[in-house]
Amino acid sequence: MNFAIVGCGHIAKKHAEAIEHIEGANLVAVCDKVPQAMDEYVKKYGAKPYKNLTDMFNDSSIDVVNICTPSGLHAPIAIEAAKAKKHVIVEKPIALTLEDAESIINSCKENNVKLAVVHPNRFRPVVQELKKLMDEGRFGKLSHANATLRWNRNQAYYDQAPWRGTKALDGGVLMNQAIHNLDLLIWLMGDVEEVYSMSATRLRNIEAEDVSTGVVRFKNGALGVVEAATTIYPKNLEESLSIFGETGTAIIGGITATQFNHLAIESLNDEEIQAIIEKVKRNPIGKPGHQCIIEDMIQAIHEDREPIVNGEEGKRALQLVLAFYESADKKQRVIIDENKLISIGG
Known part of the structure; x- marks a missing residue:
């Protein structure tokens, strides 16, 4: 080929x-x-x-x-x-x-x-193990999820090329870095139906946002919290994803979310859980994505x-980023309705 x-x-x-x-x-x-x-x-x-x-x-x-x-x-x-x-x-x-x-x-x-x-990021060993557990229904009814990206992209990073940080060619922390985390949220939790977000350009001299926070409601009723920033001093601090359900809790973390920081599943005993954690520890990076x-x-x-990860999957992640952007821009809740974003006052 x-x-x-x-x-x-x-x-x-x-x-x-x-x-x-x-x-x-x-x-x-x-x-x-x-x-x-x-x-x-x-x-x-x-x-x-x-x-x-x-x-x-x-x-x-x-x-x-x-x-x-x-x-x-x-x-x-x-x-x-x-x-x-x-x-x-x-x-x-x-x-x-x-x-x-x-x-x-x-x-x-x-x-x-x-x-x-x-x-x-879908192909990271820890994410693959988490996806398997969720597909098996090990978490029961889902309560909420949390995606956090606390990284550093200094001004020199954005100054490398004139298109970096522009709205026309690049976007900010959500579009460029945290879109991976949003993709994982959708992949693991299902589609999002409602978003409310705030964003700011606090420390970098760019058009787009360097910090963003937001909450989401998934179509299954579960809630989510997103925090993303490239303003962390002095270097990348953490990337984490937490899933909370009726019969399971999982937190994956590290600088690039490659390990289980916590795993508790009602239907698995301590030895089975430890075996999953150790399996990831032995090969945390896996084959390059x-x-x-x-x-x-x-x-x-x-x-x-x-x-x-076909075009429709890529579009789902993009649509969620755009919903965050529209909500922050209009200071309103945004409903995701198939291929439309609908702003709701209040």
């Missing part, structure tokens, strides 16, 4: 390394408007450099295009790739608007190509099925 990468910035390196570690996968092409940004991929992987997207998409040897550009540019590139009959892997978020997300999804469907969105996403895309193509 031959891959091409569009956008040779920081995140592209994870894609290239993942492709290198997959048997039968080859990075054959890269495209970036800055020629020297492609040099590393040409030298290390033998990828052919392209300055022009159309020329690259005309390369019949390319099977899958990995889009690693600034978020606001995802839609036109993904749509052009789909029209060229290339399968598409797009970095999170799938897009910055629901309209763009739907255009990507529809274009991939119309051209009969697969679409995957990079939400790699980007590699899991790319391997799943290859399997989805061979098996002619949807990728695990």
